[in-house]
Amino acid sequence: MAVYKRAYKPYDGPLTSERWRFLVLPRFAFQEVFESKILTIFLVACFVPALVETVLVYVANSTPAQAMLGLTGQGPAREFMRAQFFMATLSIQGTLAFFLTAYLAPVLVSPDLVNGALPLYLSRPFSRSEYVLGKASVLLILLSLITWLPMLWVYSLQAGLAPSGWFLDNLRIGFAIVTGALIWISVLTLLGLGISALIRWRIVASAALVGIFFMGTAFGEIWRGVLRNPWGRLANLPYLIGIVWNDLFGIQIAGRGRTLAREMLDDRRAADLPSWAAWMGLMAVCALALWVLNKRLRAREVVA
Numbered sequence: 001m002a003v004y005k006r007a008y009k010p011y012d013g014p015l016t017s018e019r020w021r022f023l024v025l026p027r028f029a030f031q032e033v034f035e036s037k038i039l040t041i042f043l044v045a046c047f048v049p050a051l052v053e054t055v056l057v058y059v060a061n062s063t064p065a066q067a068m069l070g071l072t073g074q075g076p077a078r079e080f081m082r083a084q085f086f087m088a089t090l091s092i093q094g095t096l097a098f099f100l101t102a103y104l105a106p107v108l109v110s111p112d113l114v115n116g117a118l119p120l121y122l123s124r125p126f127s128r129s130e131y132v133l134g135k136a137s138v139l140l141i142l143l144s145l146i147t148w149l150p151m152l153w154v155y156s157l158q159a160g161l162a163p164s165g166w167f168l169d170n171l172r173i174g175f176a177i178v179t180g181a182l183i184w185i186s187v188l189t190l191l192g193l194g195i196s197a198l199i200r201w202r203i204v205a206s207a208a209l210v211g212i213f214f215m216g217t218a219f220g221e222i223w224r225g226v227l228r229n230p231w232g233r234l235a236n237l238p239y240l241i242g243i244v245w246n247d248l249f250g251i252q253i254a255g256r257g258r259t260l261a262r263e264m265l266d267d268r269r270a271a272d273l274p275s276w277a278a279w280m281g282l283m284a285v286c287a288l289a290l291w292v293l294n295k296r297l298r299a300r301e302v303v304a
Contacts, residue, residue: 022134025134026137029138033138039100039103042103043100043142046100046145050150050151083176083249083251086154086177087245090245091242091245093151093181097184101188101189101191106195106209109293109296110197110199110205113197113200128297132293140185140189143185143188147181148181148182152174152178155173155174187241190286190290191289194288194293195208198292212237216235217236217239230272233273239273240282
């Protein structure tokens with residue numbers, strides 16, 4: 001616009017509170033996310049297990065539905081709807097959350113670093129921590145939508161249909177659902193953002209995130225099998241989160257599982273690591289990811 005026209009006027013509309021200005025980052029990020037039809041279809045598919053679990057809860061608490069399906073037995077809700085059922089549903093939703101993170105996290109931070117946009121962001125009225133919070137909120141919101149929120153619906157439905165007293169007797173399950181999901185979401189979010197800040201290429205970053213889980217599982221099991229020492233399993237993140245979830249649900253682990261599927265989904269393996277070690281291992285992963293973000297997310301002047 002030519003200066004002599006004097007047509008430019010500065011913005012004089014309402015200003016967003018400084019405390020919430022970082023929310024502009026997820027607002028525009030969500031617009032880009034939902035432009036992908038593949039991701040939209042995947043998000044819809046993530047609710048299918050919750051739909052199946054809803055049907056299971058209804059059948060377990062409905063005598064006519066059981067009679068129609070030819071099921072017999074007394075007290076099916078009390079027998080079937082235990083902590084193990086909700087632990088299994090959390091494992092399924094947690095696995096879907098992992099794949100969503102592997103697809104989405106690499107495009108949240110790396111484009112800003114590759115294109116030199118970070119100084120432009122940080123010149124605005126929000127700090128580096130708010131920048132990270134804005135990017136992380138994209139994953140926090142989407143992963144919450146497919147983990148603890150649908151699981152709370154299933155839990156609430158079970159509490160409403162179950163005999164009197166079930167809700168008070170199983171308050172721990174509701175707490176375990178929310179806490180366990182939030183711990184897993186935090187690990188995935190920080191790890192995904194850390195890898196996105198380190199690796200510029202999306203495919204390589206996604207492969208690196210998947211490799212951390214698969215190779216960590218293999219390393220931990222090889223260490224345990226060869227050296228007869230369980231501490232190598234600290235590299236096995238699915239195993240660590242499994243111990244934490246069992247601890248939250250109050251499930252006594254009995255049995256062993258040696259495959260990746262069991263490490264991710266089965267709660268019947270032997271816990272040869274103490275629960276405190278699993279908690280510390282996950283905290284160390286989060287701390288390492290935060291350290292990487294602190295080192296990488298610095299505005300630098302580029303001299304041509």
